[in-house]
Amino acid sequence: MAVIIISSNSLPKAAQIAAETAKALNYRCLGRELLREVGEKYGVSEERLHKTLDELPSLLGVNAKAHALYLAYIEEAVLAKLSQDRVVCHGLAAHLYVRGVSHAFKVRVLADPSELIRSIMREKDLSPEKAAKDAKHEEALRSRWSLDDYRVDEAAPSLYDLIIDLSRMVPEEARMAPGEAVRIIMETSSHPKFKPMTYSVKAVNDMELASRVRVALLEHFPDVIVQADGAAVVVETTAVPREKGKKVEAIEKLVRSVPGVGHVEVHVANDIIRQAAESFR
Amino acid sequence: MANQLQLLILDDEPIVGKRLAPALNKLGCEIETFEDPERALKRIAEKEFHIVVTDVRMENIDGLQVLEKVLAQSPRTKVIMITGYATMEIAREALAKGAFDFIAKPFTPGDLRKIVAEAAKAVGFSLKYDAEAA
Numbered sequence: 001m002a003v004i005i006i007s008s009n010s011l012p013k014a015a016q017i018a019a020e021t022a023k024a025l026n027y028r029c030l031g032r033e034l035l036r037e038v039g040e041k042y043g044v045s046e047e048r049l050h051k052t053l054d055e056l057p058s059l060l061g062v063n064a065k066a067h068a069l070y071l072a073y074i075e076e077a078v079l080a081k082l083s084q085d086r087v088v089c090h091g092l093a094a095h096l097y098v099r100g101v102s103h104a105f106k107v108r109v110l111a112d113p114s115e116l117i118r119s120i121m122r123e124k125d126l127s128p129e130k131a132a133k134d135a136k137h138e139e140a141l142r143s144r145w146s147l148d149d150y151r152v153d154e155a156a157p158s159l160y161d162l163i164i165d166l167s168r169m170v171p172e173e174a175r176m177a178p179g180e181a182v183r184i185i186m187e188t189s190s191h192p193k194f195k196p197m198t199y200s201v202k203a204v205n206d207m208e209l210a211s212r213v214r215v216a217l218l219e220h221f222p223d224v225i226v227q228a229d230g231a232a233v234v235v236e237t238t239a240v241p242r243e244k245g246k247k248v249e250a251i252e253k254l255v256r257s258v259p260g261v262g263h264v265e266v267h268v269a270n271d272i273i274r275q276a277a278e279s280f281r
Numbered sequence: 282m283a284n285q286l287q288l289l290i291l292d293d294e295p296i297v298g299k300r301l302a303p304a305l306n307k308l309g310c311e312i313e314t315f316e317d318p319e320r321a322l323k324r325i326a327e328k329e330f331h332i333v334v335t336d337v338r339m340e341n342i343d344g345l346q347v348l349e350k351v352l353a354q355s356p357r358t359k360v361i362m363i364t365g366y367a368t369m370e371i372a373r374e375a376l377a378k379g380a381f382d383f384i385a386k387p388f389t390p391g392d393l394r395k396i397v398a399e400a401a402k403a404v405g406f407s408l409k410y411d412a413e414a415a
Binding site (some may be wrong): 038100192193195198199200202 | 308367369372373374376377380382383384386392396
C-alpha cells in the first residue's frame with residue numbers, strides 16, 4: 001500500500017497539505033484524530049497523547065515511562081493503518097519510526113517563516129517579536145524531542161525524499177495555498193521507485209508486528225528492543241544473572257500471546273549497572 | 282513468445298536455482314537456470330523470456346545490470362530481483378530501473394511462486410497458483 005508521510009515545522013500546514021494530497025489521490029488521510037481511537041483503546045486521555053507528541057517528558061506533564069508507553073501505542077496504531085491502506089500520514093511522528101520502507105515517501109514542508117509567525121501571533125495572541133521567539137523555541141524543542149525519542153533530528157534533510165520550502169514558491173500565492181505543494185508531492189511520489197514491492201510491504205508488516213509486541217511488553221519490561229521478521233520475533237533485554245531465566249520465561253509468554261507471532265527468541269545481556277549496584281550492598 | 286511461460290533463474294549460488302526450479306515448476310512454466318550472469322545474458326540474447334528472476338549481488342555483472350540489459354532487449358519481460366543484501370536504496374534503484382518486484386532472501390518458494398504468478402498475469406498468463414498451498 002502506498003504511503004506518503006508529511007512532516008512540517010507547522011502542524012496546521014502539514015495537516016492542510018496532507019488533507020489536500022489525500023483528497024487528490026483518493027487516499028486515506030491519517031492525522032491526530034487517530035489519537036482518540038488510541039486513547040479509547042488504552043484508556044488514556046487524548047490530551048495526554050497530544051502532549052506526548054508535542055512535549056518532552058516531565059514530572060508535571062507526561063512522565064518518561066508513560067511517554068514511552070504512549071508513543072508505543074501511537075506507533076502501533078499508525079503502523080496498523082499503514083499496513084492496510086493507501087495513506088497520507090501527518091502529525092503522528094511517522095517520519096521518525098517508519099524507516100527503511102521504500103514505498104513510504106517522506107516529505108518535509110517548511111512553512112513560510114513570515115506566515116508561521118503570523119499564525120503564532122493569531123493563535124497565541126503574541127507580538128511579532130514574541131511570536132518569532134516562540135517559533136524558534138518550538139523548532140529547538142522539536143529537534144530535542146525527536147533526538148531524545150528516535151535519535152534523529154527531524155529537521156535533518158537526509159530523513160526526507162522531498163523538501164518543499166513554501167517561502168520559495170512561485171508565484172507568491174502558492175506560499176499560502178497548498179495546491180502547488182500538493183502537485184509537487186503527487187508528481188514526485190508517482191515515481192516507480194516509491195511503488196510498494198514485496199520487500200517494502202514485508203518491512204511495514206514486520207514493523208507492525210514488532211510494534212504490537214512492544215506494546216504487550218513495555219508496561220512490564222520497559223527496556224526491551226523488539227524486531228520482527230515474518231512471524232519470528234527477537235526481543236533484546238537486560239537482566240541480572242539470577243533473574244535471567246524468569247525474565248525470559250515471562251517475556252516469551254507475553255510475546256506468544258500476540259497474534260501473528262510464530263517463533264520467539266529472547267536475547268538477554270547482563271544488566272551490568274544493577275549487578276554492580278547490588279555487589280556494593 | 283512461446284505458449285508456455287518461459288522463465289529464467291539467475292543466481293551465482295547453485296543451491297538457489299536447484300531449490301527454486303522445482304518449486305516454480307509446479308506453476309507449469311518452462312525454466313532455465315544459470316549461475317553465470319554472462320552465460321545467462323547470452324541465453325537471453327538468443328531467447329525471449331517472459332520472466333527473469335535474478336540475484337542482485339553477483340561477481341562481474343550484478344543483477345541491476347542484468348535488469349537493464351533484459352529490459353533493453355525485451356521491455357515486456359518481467360524481472361524479479363532477489364537478494365540477501367536488501368536495502369531501501371537498492372530496492373528503490375531496482376524499481377526505478379523497471380524491476381517488477383524485489384524480494385529479500387530468505388524467502389519461501391511459496392513467496393516467489395506468488396510473485397511469479399503475478400508477473401505471469403501481467404504478461405498475459407494465468408497460472409494455477411494456490412495461495413493456501415504456498
